[in-house]
Amino acid sequence: MAEFIEVDVRGLSCPEPVLLVMDAMDEHPGETIHVIGDEAHTRTNIEKTLKYQKKDFQTEQKNGCFEITFQA
Amino acid sequence: MKLFNNTWKLAIAGAIVGVLAALLAFFGNPANMAICVACFIRDTAGALSLHSAAPVQYFRPEIVGFVVGAFLISLITKEYKATAGSAPMIRFLLGMIMMIGALVFLGCPLRMVLRMSAGDLNAYVALIGFAGGVATGTLFLKKGFSLGRAYETKKANGMVLPIALIILLIIGVATGAYAASTEGPGSMHAPIAISLIVALIIGVIAQMSRMCFAGSIRDVILMKNFDLISIIGALFVVMLIYNIATGNFHLSFSGQPIAHSQHLWNILGMYVVGFGAVLAGGCPLRQLILAGQGSSDSAVTFLGMLLGAAFAHNFGLAGAAAKAATETEAAVAGGPATAGKVAVIACIIVLFIIAVTNKRNLKRGQ
Numbered sequence: 001m002a003e004f005i006e007v008d009v010r011g012l013s014c015p016e017p018v019l020l021v022m023d024a025m026d027e028h029p030g031e032t033i034h035v036i037g038d039e040a041h042t043r044t045n046i047e048k049t050l051k052y053q054k055k056d057f058q059t060e061q062k063n064g065c066f067e068i069t070f071q072a
Numbered sequence: 073m074k075l076f077n078n079t080w081k082l083a084i085a086g087a088i089v090g091v092l093a094a095l096l097a098f099f100g101n102p103a104n105m106a107i108c109v110a111c112f113i114r115d116t117a118g119a120l121s122l123h124s125a126a127p128v129q130y131f132r133p134e135i136v137g138f139v140v141g142a143f144l145i146s147l148i149t150k151e152y153k154a155t156a157g158s159a160p161m162i163r164f165l166l167g168m169i170m171m172i173g174a175l176v177f178l179g180c181p182l183r184m185v186l187r188m189s190a191g192d193l194n195a196y197v198a199l200i201g202f203a204g205g206v207a208t209g210t211l212f213l214k215k216g217f218s219l220g221r222a223y224e225t226k227k228a229n230g231m232v233l234p235i236a237l238i239i240l241l242i243i244g245v246a247t248g249a250y251a252a253s254t255e256g257p258g259s260m261h262a263p264i265a266i267s268l269i270v271a272l273i274i275g276v277i278a279q280m281s282r283m284c285f286a287g288s289i290r291d292v293i294l295m296k297n298f299d300l301i302s303i304i305g306a307l308f309v310v311m312l313i314y315n316i317a318t319g320n321f322h323l324s325f326s327g328q329p330i331a332h333s334q335h336l337w338n339i340l341g342m343y344v345v346g347f348g349a350v351l352a353g354g355c356p357l358r359q360l361i362l363a364g365q366g367s368s369d370s371a372v373t374f375l376g377m378l379l380g381a382a383f384a385h386n387f388g389l390a391g392a393a394a395k396a397a398t399e400t401e402a403a404v405a406g407g408p409a410t411a412g413k414v415a416v417i418a419c420i421i422v423l424f425i426i427a428v429t430n431k432r433n434l435k436r437g438q
Binding site (some may be wrong): 010019 | 149151153155157158213214218219220221222223224282284287290291294295297299352353354369432
């Protein structure tokens with residue numbers, strides 16, 4: 001098992017990415033979650049959701065994709 | 073994106089769109105249609121002679137403006153991304169279905185809000201259906217509905233629709249080749265340049281704010297997030313003020329322009345739109361914006377809407393507007409004819425089939 005849970009939301013329509021991230025948080029409390037996605041509005045949506053949930057997160061932009069890492 | 077990063081800024085975005093919609097109505101667009109996406113796609117279908125309903129034929133520069141505005145701003149902000157491949161034929165079908173539902177009610181979710189702001193009680197009835205449709209779609213989302221992933225495609229692929237629309241507009245203006253209504257809603261329009269410029273601005277704002285009518289209710293149900301609905305709320309308030317100030321506010325069921333009071337069919341028509349929009353990942357306006365920022369799946373949804381509008385008028389599915397009796401003609405109750413009612417029921421059945429048969433199948437790698 002890897003050290004983190006990976007959630008790949010690339011190419012998914014709204015609001016699936018946010019739903020998947022929320023599911024992952026419910027299923028893996030306390031673990032490190034690594035979200036990879038590609039659409040700018042998806043990134044905004046996920047970051048907003050995490051802010052509402054008061055989670056600290058880090059976002060990295062890598063060749064057209066974004067990666068958000070946080071502790072569930 | 074930073075420009076619209078919190079709720080009150082999003083509300084301002086909605087208010088600006090409201091002012092712009094009022095501006096277009098002021099310059100000649102049908103008053104409580106202003107920038108209705110379903111109505112304008114229908115008029116565009118008519119202009120291209122995909123249907124021949126004489127009162128609703130006009131190549132609407134607004135449709136071009138919404139798509140191209142989103143296209144240009146996404147190029148500037150580098151959010152443009154050519155994608156495709158998330159169940160395009162199902163999305164085509166969803167586009168058709170949304171349009172048929174909208175034309176039975178006589179308006180997309182945007183026009184529903186505009187009609188509400190003018191006191192049209194039929195639109196409040198339709199809102200029940202729309203919210204119900206969004207709730208149904210959201211339920212399936214929770215149960216794992218998915219149309220699958222879109223993948224990055226050739227950059228030019230995503231540019232086909234915006235560029236084609238620009239060229240079609242230029243051809244229309246230069247040659248006058250398209251059909252154009254001489255009476256009815258299609259004959260009422262702002263000057264082309266004003267329509268286009270205002271729509272470009274709306275396209276930009278809608279892209280940056282992610283404005284979506286289906287999404288606004290969906291987000292409230294799904295995650296108690298009021299961001300998107302604040303845009304719609306502000307739009308409603310601005311139009312309400314405009315309508316009251318200009319004497320266009322009449323709280324009633326009857327005597328509303330281009331509307332009917334067949335409550336059941338208003339509810340079911342908008343139920344179809346709400347349900348379809350959630351499954352498609354956005355309302356008709358949002359589909360145009362996504363198509364502008366490179367989504368071929370949304371461009372295909374647009375084509376579905378265009379064909380849906382043509383079907384709706386070629387086969388008598390669209391609702392008829394109610395008319396009061398005149399000296400020469402009897403009153404018309406309006407609403408959909410039998411074919412339209414059958415079509416709405418069929419659309420609902422197809423939506424349930426699509427919702428049940430498309431499940432998420434993603435490996436969430438550990």
